[in-house]
Amino acid sequence: MPSTEVVLITGANRGLGLETARQLLKKGYVVMLSCRDSSKGAEAVRLLRQEGLDPDFVPLDISDPEQIQNVYRWIxxxxxxxDVLINNAAVTSATNKTTGDRMANTILNGDIEDFKATFDINVWGTLELTRAVLPLLKKSNHGRIINLSSELGSIQLHATTTSPIYHIKKFGYSSSKTLVNLITIYLQEALKDTNISVYAVSPGWVKTEMGTAAAMLEIPEGAGIIVRAVTENMDRGSFFTHGLQEIPW
Known part of the structure; x- marks a missing residue:
């Protein structure tokens, strides 16, 4: 039977967000796409409707409290x-002050203002939206909050691996995902007596605009783990990557 559950996906005009919307729409979910740029959102809706799918669109910049309240009222x-909130919207650099030099974006050389601005979107925007829509999620029979994270947010992997990917990547982005993981744990504890489950999901290294063409996974593969977090029963408060492998916090 098709699902009639209602899903909100942030940052859904392209990449993983758009493909997640596509896959959930095909399963019968009611899907609301959101993104900062209304023209890009309208184009995403047009593409999906050409495929016979029918998403809704709501403009949303998660760093704007007024837009967050508008989305709450609209839903x-x-x-x-x-029923489901997918916190997908994120940036690797919020101010574009960083350079193409991998070593220029580390904790020693990166721009502090860029780190702060990245946190404003990836962390505080995600948390503010989540808190705003909690009353709507509590009305669901089994609400789900799915926070898009990254293996780069794992403290244990940073501390124990010798792979340069964990030490050269942008500090602002990686540390913002570490805090998203902590938010996931705190939310699950705070909501343990409710009908809401909270997950952190790493889609893996995916060939998106953010992941680049050098990535290992195609977009439908990365979106697949997000869809599984929506459709399958998993341990509450867990951190998963593709293949449902659990990642250390």
Missing amino acids: SDHYGHL
Whole structure:
């Protein structure tokens, strides 16, 4: 039977967000795409409708409290509840002050203002949106919050691996995902007596605009783990990557 569950996906105009929307729509979910640029959102909706799918679109910059409240009111007015929140929106650099030099974006050389601005979107925007829509998620029979994270957010992997990928990547992005992981743990504890489950999901290294063409996984593969977090029963408060492998926090 097709699902009639209502899903909100942030940053869904391209890449993993758009493909996750596509896969969930094909499974019968009611999907709301959101992104900062309304024209890009409209184009994403047009592409999906050409495929016979019918998403909704709501403009949303998760760093803008007023837009967050607008989205809350829109969902409340149109559906009255929310079943799944997918916190996908994120940036690797918020101010574009960093350079193409891998070593220029580390904790010693990266721009502090860029780190702060990256946190404003990846961390505080994600948390503010989540808290705003919690009343709608509590009206679901089994609400889910899925936070898109990264293996680069794992403290244990940073501390124990010798792979340069964990030490050269941008400090602002990696540390923001570490805090997203901590938010996941805190949310699950705070919501343990409710109907809401919280997960952190790493889609792996995917060939998106952020992941680049050098990545190992195609976009549908990366989106597949997000869809499984929506559709399958997993341990609450867990951190998963593709193949449902659990990642150390």
